[in-house]
């Protein structure tokens with residue numbers, strides 16, 4: 001074999017994994033110069049692709065794991081996580097898709113956390129979380145990390161995480177609902193937007209003394225958080241939110 005070909009492998013990334021690559025690398029074969037003993041996980045993260053967004057790696061026709069060591073002339077394809085994709089004949093890199101979708105959000109995503117909770121999704125968020133805490137919560141409670149920080153997703157122990165492409169919170173919400181196919185799982189008015197506690201309907205008389213007069217006159221249905229006692233009603237902000245995502249249904 002021509003000696004100039006040594007230490008070169010070919011990568012091909014599919015679908016949204018391309019978002020992590022430089023524009024000139026996207027949707028085409030990439031020639032990668034590896035060093036002896038380099039694992040495939042290390043190689044793709046050097047290119048900017050967090051391993052937890054990869055669900056399937058095919059090397060020279062067979063599926064391999066993240067610890068696969070690169071060999072001269074390898075041709076390796078990478079496929080993203082499909083939560084609902086059935087590929088039972090090959091190795092799934094992550095233990096299994098998460099059947100119950102729960103999230104833990106990075107510290108800069110407060111608005112997204114509020115929106116997800118308003119739609120009923122179990123979402124942990126604190127602007128005081130450290131990266132390690134977020135990783136631990138993800139592993140211990142089987143939560144998907146949402147972040148704009150690739151470094152967090154590249155921590156070795158992280159198995160379920162997603163890098164948000166958008167920076168605008170409403171666009172992020174739409175992105176998450178589309179990406180994880182959450183359309184049919186929306187359960188509005190089941191979760192507190194402040195603390196993530198579950199909310200339940202409550203008799204108007206029970207909360208009357210806490211309502212502004214206009215609200216007490218206009219609304220009949222009320223909800224209360226089981227953790228922090230915040231009272232909710234289906235006001236105009238709620239319908240605005242539903243309107244902004246309804247074309248996703």
Ligand SMILES: [Zn+2]
Nearest residue numbers: 192195225228
């Ligand atoms: Zn609450």
